[in-house]
Amino acid sequence: MAETHAEDILPDISDRDQDTVASKPKPPANTSEHDVVIVGGSLAGCATAILLGRAGARVALLEKSPDADAFKRICSHYIQSSAIGTLERLGLLEPMMQAGAVRSRVRLWTRAGWVEPPRVSIVPSGVNLRRSRLDPLIRELAASTAGVELMLGYSAQELLREDGRVCGVQAHGQGGETIQLHARLVVGADGRGSRMAKLAGVTRKTAPHGRIAYGGYYEGPQPQGAPASTLWIMDPDMVAAFPTDSGYTFYAAMPTKDRLPEFRSDPQAALERFVAGVPDAPPIAKSRLLQPVQGKVDMTNVLHRPIADGFALVGDAAGALDPLWGVGCGFALQSAEWLADSVAPALSGAEPLEDGLKRYRRHHARGLGGHTRTILDYATGRKMNMGERMLFSAASYDERTGRVFEAFGSRNIGPVRMLAQGVPLAMLATARRSISRRSRSRSGTTAVAA
Ligand SMILES: Cc1cc2nc3c(=O)[nH]c(=O)nc-3n(C[C@H](O)[C@H](O)[C@H](O)COP(=O)(O)OP(=O)(O)OC[C@H]3O[C@@H](n4cnc5c(N)ncnc54)[C@H](O)[C@@H]3O)c2cc1C
Secondary structure, three states: OOOOOOEOOOOOOOOOOOOOOOOOOOOOOOOEEEEEEEEEEOOOHHHHHHHHOOOOOOOEEOOOOOOOOOOOOOOOOOEOOHHHHHHHOOOHHHHHHHOEEEEEEEEEEEEEEEEOOOOOOOOEEEEEEHHHHHHHHHHHHHOOOOOEEEEEEEEEEEEEEEEEEEEEEEEEEEOOEEEEEEEEEEEEEOOOOOOOHHOOOOOOOEEEOOOOOEEEEEOOOOOOOOOOOOEEEOOHHHOEEEOOOHEEEEEEOOOEHHHHHHHHHHHHHHHHHHHOOOOOOOHHHHHHEEEOOOOEEEOOOOEEOOOOEEEEEOOOHHHEEOOHHHOHHHHHHHHHHHHHHHHHHOOOOOOOOOHHHHHHHHHHHHHHHHHHHHHHHHHHOOHHHHHHHHHHHHHHOOOOOOHHHHHHOOOOHHHHHHHHHHHHHHHHHHEEEEEEEHHHOOOOOOOOOO
């Protein structure tokens, strides 16, 4: 499949604030030695740097934006509960809560009815904080970690190699200077469309994405169920409401691509029409848009082999998946943790680096493989199949299935474990219920609600 690059549209700004001019960082000597060079100072890069710095490594963390407060602009930032342990370990959850973060479960509407968060949950709540607050927080934590040198305004351009093995990075500074950083391990945390992955020549796979995403922050009455986040799976379209800090709500629509013309011609009107049209609609009509609605049109799923000789990828650089299920931030943090834990022994000299990298690749595949397959399968923009409809239906009325389903949807367990927890039996019961309803309705004995 041809390579496709993500295109941000309306308004025409990039993910990073290009205009912000920060005080110029001090140029370092034009070559230096570290244990690890990390390219990309967002969630995945900062988390990797913090954990490796704490493990005793000397880390250079390169971020092309010169602004310590830069943040990813196109993101609805619902962080799944699977990443709560990582946030706690980083020491970030508490500062996030102080910055106004909202702990939030998910309620879902499908044609089978509402799937409310279970009364007794077996997983922690997810968390929601605007990226304009989250990104500076984690970058500040990285910069203050012993052993981590945050280098703002440096854009990595080339990988350095020795006998074919990656051994460093060449980067350009804001003033046009070129620096070379040598290290035993180079980490690409440079997001979707990773240049580092391309330069490393790792295997790349893409899978189609059939939807567009538009969203904006609104101030106004809270949606029903807040602080829970709500998803309306209109099948194949999707609408979401994410209550977040400061009492704001991020409303998003992810319709299939054939709806692009109406969103392009008036994004705000199209978003508000879409959100207001769902069952039990949230109060978007009584709310005020805070900033222009943002959209993303191309969200082709991109997967890279996460390791090469002297090299690893974390976060979106390793796998940029359909944002419909809100997994990217959590997976960025979790993959960072898996990499740091896997290579720390090698960096302290206890084993060859190759062993640590292989361990990371196995952990990455085990942790995300099942989720990735199910996410790619629905990303095409197709409608739900019979099995999926039965699953949602079973979760909507059976408390136990609802609990297991929440553990899966919040990415705490994979699809195999979910199915092993007796969920197929509940799905079977759903099928029986629906068949007996239908036959009762045909024989005219009962009026059947839709
Ligand atoms: C529409 C949309 C909605 C989303 N909603 C959610 C959601 O609700 N929940 C969720 O969990 N995820 C969501 N995501 C996904 C989430 O935004 C990403 O998965 C997450 O930001 C990935 O983090 P990262 O650190 O891997 O990459 P990024 O956050 O993309 O960071 C990459 C960093 O690398 C830097 N960089 C790039 N190239 C270079 C270079 N050459 N040199 C130096 N620095 C470089 C960039 O400036 C940037 O700081 C959404 C995505 C989209 C598109």
